Amino acid sequence: YAFVKISEGCNRHCAYCAIPLITGRHRSRPMEDIVQEVKELVAGGVKEIQLIAQDLSYYGKDLYGRFNLAELMEKLSDIEGLEWLRLHYTYPHLFPMDILKVMRERKNICHYLDMAFQHCSDHMLQQMRRHINAEESYQLIEAIRKEVPDIHLRTTLMVGHPGETEEDFEALKTFVQKVRFERMGAFSFSSEEGTYSGDHYQDDVAQEVKEARLDELMALQHNISEEINQEKVGKSLKVIIDREEEDYYIARSEFDSPEVDPEIFIDKTKKLNIGSFYQARITQADTYDLFAEIVENQ
Structure with missing residues (x-):
C-alpha cells in the first residue's frame, strides 16, 4: 500500500488545533498530478492507495471552486490494477455526500471512512469551534450508513477540553454507545500555544479527570469493538x-x-x-x- 497526499493545509479553525498555524491554508494538488502519481504507483505493483490530507473533504474548493473529491475518486477508481482506494481524514461540517454514491458504485473503493467528530455535546462543539452540533452529527452518521450500509467508520474523540463538564462527558459517552463506531481512537486535551483554546481558555479540567474520562471512554469502545468483531465470525x-x-x-x-x-x-x-x-x-x-x-x- 501507499499513502498519497492530495492537499496540504487546512481552512478549518478548530479552537484546539495547531495544524493551520503550521501548514497554512488549504491547497489542493491538481487532479491530473494525483492521477499520474497513483498510475505510477500501481504500475510499480501497489495494490492499495490511502488518500490522505489534513482535510480530504475540502479537496478542490480552492482550485476548482467546488468540493470535488468524488470526481477524483472516480478517476482513481478507473485506474487498471488498483484494487483498493481508502479515504482518511474527512471533516463532518460540509461533508460532500456525493462521495458516498461513488463509494457504493465502485468495487475498488473501500467502504471505510475516517472522520474525526471530537465531541458530541453542543456546548463542547461550540467551544471547540467545530461548526456542527450534536443533532447534525447524529444525522450525518445516519445518512452515511443509509447510503453505504456496511461502511466502517473510524473516528477520533477528545476528552478534557477546557470547559468540559460531567454533563458534556455524559453526552459524549451516550454518543459512543448510540453510534457504535466500528473504529475509535481518543485522546485528552493538551493546550497548544497559538491556538484559540491555548490563548483564550483556562486548561481547567484536572489531569486525573482527563485520564479517568479517557479510560472510561476507551472501556466503552472496547466492549463495542468486541461485539462488532464477534458479529464477523462465520463471514x-x-x-x-x-x-x-x-x-x-x-x-x-x-x-x-x-x-x-x-x-x-x-x-x-x-x-x-x-x-x-x-x-x-x-x-x-x-x-x-x-x-x-x-x-x-x-
Whole structure:
C-alpha cells in the first residue's frame, strides 16, 4: 500500500488545533498530478492507495471552486490494477455526500471512512469551534450508513477540553454507545500555544479527570469493538496479506486501514503470497483482532 497526499493545509479553525498555524491554508494538488502519481504507483505493483490530507473533504474548493473529491475518486477508481482506494481524514461540517454514491458504485473503493467528530455535546462543539452540533452529527452518521450500509467508520474523540463538564462527558459517552463506531481512537486535551483554546481558555479540567474520562471512554469502545468483531465470525471477506509473523500470515480486509485498525491472523497451513488477495472466512474474534482461514484465491 501507499499513502498519497492530495492537499496540504487546512481552512478549518478548530479552537484546539495547531495544524493551520503550521501548514497554512488549504491547497489542493491538481487532479491530473494525483492521477499520474497513483498510475505510477500501481504500475510499480501497489495494490492499495490511502488518500490522505489534513482535510480530504475540502479537496478542490480552492482550485476548482467546488468540493470535488468524488470526481477524483472516480478517476482513481478507473485506474487498471488498483484494487483498493481508502479515504482518511474527512471533516463532518460540509461533508460532500456525493462521495458516498461513488463509494457504493465502485468495487475498488473501500467502504471505510475516517472522520474525526471530537465531541458530541453542543456546548463542547461550540467551544471547540467545530461548526456542527450534536443533532447534525447524529444525522450525518445516519445518512452515511443509509447510503453505504456496511461502511466502517473510524473516528477520533477528545476528552478534557477546557470547559468540559460531567454533563458534556455524559453526552459524549451516550454518543459512543448510540453510534457504535466500528473504529475509535481518543485522546485528552493538551493546550497548544497559538491556538484559540491555548490563548483564550483556562486548561481547567484536572489531569486525573482527563485520564479517568479517557479510560472510561476507551472501556466503552472496547466492549463495542468486541461485539462488532464477534458479529464477523462465520463471514467471508476479501483480504490482503500484509506480512508474515511466526505461525501466522497477517492480513486486512477493506474495513481495516494498515497500522491503526484490527488485523486478521491466518494460520500458515497454506502458502500465501504477501501483497496478494484471498477470500477468507472469519473463524474467531477477540477485541481488536480476527482469526481466519483461506477459502479461495481472489
